[in-house]
Amino acid sequence: MAALALPLSITQAAEIKREPIPNFPISSVVVVPSAATNYYLSGTVPSKEGESFGDTKQQTINVLKKIEAKLKEYNLTMGDVVKMQVYLVADKNKENKMDFKGFMEGYTQFFGTAEQPNMPVRSTFQVAALAK
Numbered sequence: 001m002a003a004l005a006l007p008l009s010i011t012q013a014a015e016i017k018r019e020p021i022p023n024f025p026i027s028s029v030v031v032v033p034s035a036a037t038n039y040y041l042s043g044t045v046p047s048k049e050g051e052s053f054g055d056t057k058q059q060t061i062n063v064l065k066k067i068e069a070k071l072k073e074y075n076l077t078m079g080d081v082v083k084m085q086v087y088l089v090a091d092k093n094k095e096n097k098m099d100f101k102g103f104m105e106g107y108t109q110f111f112g113t114a115e116q117p118n119m120p121v122r123s124t125f126q127v128a129a130l131a132k
Contacts, residue, residue: 016082018119025104025112026122030082039074041067043087045130056091056099060106068110078110079118086124098126 017031032038044066046059053059068078088098103124112119 020112020119025108025119027119028121030121032082039076039080041070043130044070056088056102057105060103061109064106064110077116079116081111081118081120084120084122086122087127087130088124089129090126098124100124 015033016036017029018027019029020026021028044063046053046062047066054062064078067081071077071080086103088100088103090096091099110116
């Protein structure tokens with residue numbers, strides 16, 4: 001079973017410039033005006049429900065919903081996210097490699113959609129474990 005953590009950088013500003021990567025749901029560059037207010041969220045991990053908390057796709061959706069709820073507390077949306085770092089634990093059922101496909105299946109429900117077209121810059125890393 002994989003796990004993920006997502007620390008974020010969020011900026012609320014109408015003047016943000018994003019340069020998307022063609023055919024991939026992230027930006028290659030995001031330019032934030034100096035007068036913008038920045039918000040930073042600590043890493044967020046999936047909720048455990050009993051012993052099983054789902055596959056990587058389910059965990060990604062769980063984490064992004066938690067982040068979405070936190071953003072609402074500050075009158076922000078997923079469209080305000082400008083930077084994302086993703087840490088995926090290797091999945092023993094995927095030859096001890098991160099489940100990037102599962103992550104992307106969850107991620108693309110929140111970013112680069114018709115309802116929410118903004119895409120952050122993002123880095124994705126495979127890690128040995130996450131802190132508990």
